[in-house]
Amino acid sequence: MLIEEIIKEKIAQAVFELYGQEISQESIQIQNTRKDVDGDFTVVVFPFLRISKKSPEQTANELGNLLKKNVSEVSKFSVIKGFLNLSISSSYWINLLSEVSANELYGFTTATENSELVMVEYSSPNTNKPLHLGHIRNNLLGFSIGEILKANGKKVVKTNIVNDRGIHICKSMYAWQKWGEGKTPENTGLKGDHLVGDFYVLFDKNYKQEISDLIEKGLSKEDAENQAPSIVAARDLLRKWEAKDPETLALWSEMNKWVYAGFDITYKELGVDFDKIYYESDTYLEGRDEVLQGLEKNVFYQKEDSSVWADLTDEGLDQKILLRSDGTSVYMTQDIGTAKLRFNDYRIDKMVYVVGNEQNYHFQVLSILLDKLGFEWGRGLHHFSYGMVELPNGKMKSREGTVVDADDLMAGMVEVAKKTAEELGKLDGYTEEEANRTYKTIAMGALKYFILKVDPKKNMLFNPEESIDFNGNTGPFIQYTYARIRSVLRKAEEQGIKPDVLSGDLVITDKEKELIKNISLFPSAISEASESYSPAVVANYVYNLVKEYNQFYHDHPILVESDKSTRDFRILLSESAAKIIKSAMSLLGINVPEKM
RNA sequence: GCCUCGGUAGCUCAGUUGGAUAGAGCAACUGCCUUCUAAGCAGUAGGUCAUGGGUUCGAAUCCCGUCCGGGGUACCA
Helix, strand or coil, rough: CCCHHHHHHHHHHHHHHCCCCCCCCCHHHHHCCCCCCCEEEEEEEEEHHHCCCCCCHHHHHHHHHHHHHCCCCEEEEEEEECCEEECCCCHHHHHHHHHHHHHCCCCCCCCCCCCEEEECCCCCCEECCCEEEEHHHHHHHHHHHHHHHHECCEEEEEEEEEEECHHHHHHHHHHHHCCCCCCCCCHHHHCCCHHHHHHHHHHHHHHHHHHHHHHHHHHHHHHHHHHHHHHHHHHHHHHHHHCCCCHHHHHHHHHHHHHHHHHHHHHHHHHHCEEECCCCCCCCCCCHHHHHHHEEEEEEEEEECEEEEEECCHHHEEEEEEEEECEEEEEHHHHHHHHHHHHCCCCEEEEEEEEEEEEEHHHHHHHHHHHCCCCCCCCCEEEEEEEEECCCEECCCCCCCCCCCCCHHHHHHHHHHHHHHHHHCCCCCHHHHHHHHHHHHHHHHHCCCCCHCCCCCCECCCCCCHCCCCCCCCCHHHHHHHHHHHHHHHHHHHHCCCCCCCCCCCCCCHHHHHHHHHHHHCCCCCCHHHHHHHHHHHHHHHHHHHHHHHHHHHHCCCCCCCCCHHHHHHHHHHHHHHHHHHHHHHCCCCCCCCCC
16 A cells, blocks of 8 residues: 555544544545655645644644644655655655565556457558658557556557548559559569659659649639549549449559568567457448438438438537538548448447547547447547647648658667767777667657657657757667666676565665655556547656656666665666566567667 | 637747746757767746636635637537
């Protein structure tokens, strides 16, 4: 039982004893004591004044005296205005550290048979172009949320819905047919997604040219956009695809295969993975049936032109179309279909969609529709909505060539990590392979941490130059601290130092107390991150821990310590800190190097 | 217009269920490598928490109004 809970219980007792009134434990506020004030925990007594009918100081003193008497861990207390500051004895902290250090998986809750099953959908790429910076944010958030939920004792299925059909891929197909000259990833050496993406760009360039030519000939903008030969050809391909024309299907699956091979490389570099992949070409017809059933049950209604709608005015929303007048599906219908398949495949308790905030309205509607259709988790689905990634010179626009390509970005980060490490002479004793692996670890740590430390729901600014600065609140700074601790521990081992069981008599410093307190808070950081669906909570937690460790490290010699029990204690403290740093970073999908 | 999310130091961001004197990093300036890794540490400077009101012992945090910005808004995905 944590000391905070004990204190709460005892305070409730003390209030009853002193003032004769029962209070709920939730009404008791315990917080960390300000750094410049003596003490470990602070109880805010203002809420009790109404009961005690005494001054804040008097109330705090009365409670303090009783706590000191009844709780052995409370060694002393002080009162400032309405704040009761409690100091906790060294032995409590030392015992807590022993517990943390003995528990290999401190902070992690293991899933059981009865644990909630959470499905996390993320990534969801289109197959017509490579991944860019926006996808990186999505992938990192999705993966990390999955890991955090797992650490919090949920069963997690990570899933990806690949948008593999539609006009966008037909555009690339058309361009390849026309200008491809039989190019493949094999005979060009290009990554498949980049090759296909190049044809998409080619299509767009040509399409724009055709439009402006047509406008010059006197057509309206709208007519020109609809009549340009290349868009007509792409639409024709889409029709052939839907009619299952063998030649079109063959080209489609061939080009998609190239793209998947390319994506797999990018996913692997990013360190993300999936338990189950759905393809829209398999699910896009499913939603139709579901909607038609809903129509039968009068959940939806049909207009005269035979289009199908949902009336959401009772929910404060508008009318939403579900089937076009020609009977084909819209985006919403497809998502219903995908949900149906997933529900068949898994016993889902909770569904989390990691999708950008431009789709907030979409998911609000989806939630209501699934509920109306009888999906138990519909109402409770969670749209993990995240903000856009902006660049210093404005938004990312693929049309204007201001996108940051995911593969290029990662390669660039590795280059900078390598250059920096070489300048500092950090990895001199390493083989080339070991060194390269470490550069990659550091580069990816920098990128991932830079993105994950920001509150997901906010738009963020990605400054390429700043992101590769490894100073300050960055992944490499945390990795560096970890590597340094490992180095200390290696040296201890070389000297044959093995810490004994710690003695509770040891008196420890405030910095050391702080550090233990912070280390022991790891589980609550996980559960908070899980509740708020925010990896940033974990990122900020681990950054604080590292800052604190650095201060401790600066002030206290570890190996050069004459007193054996003090030295043992500090080695154990370092070991525990390293373990927690590694655990926390793993929740962000970031590896920590033994040496850097 | 309506819905929704934001606005904290020059810049990028933290800020627990409302708590004490609002915190980091970058950039600027000052120190510190013959002691376990200087990708570091210590320090200086930098704030009308967009703005006006309200709630109360107490507000960056909760409520209302205003201003600025992002996103969405019925047959695109």
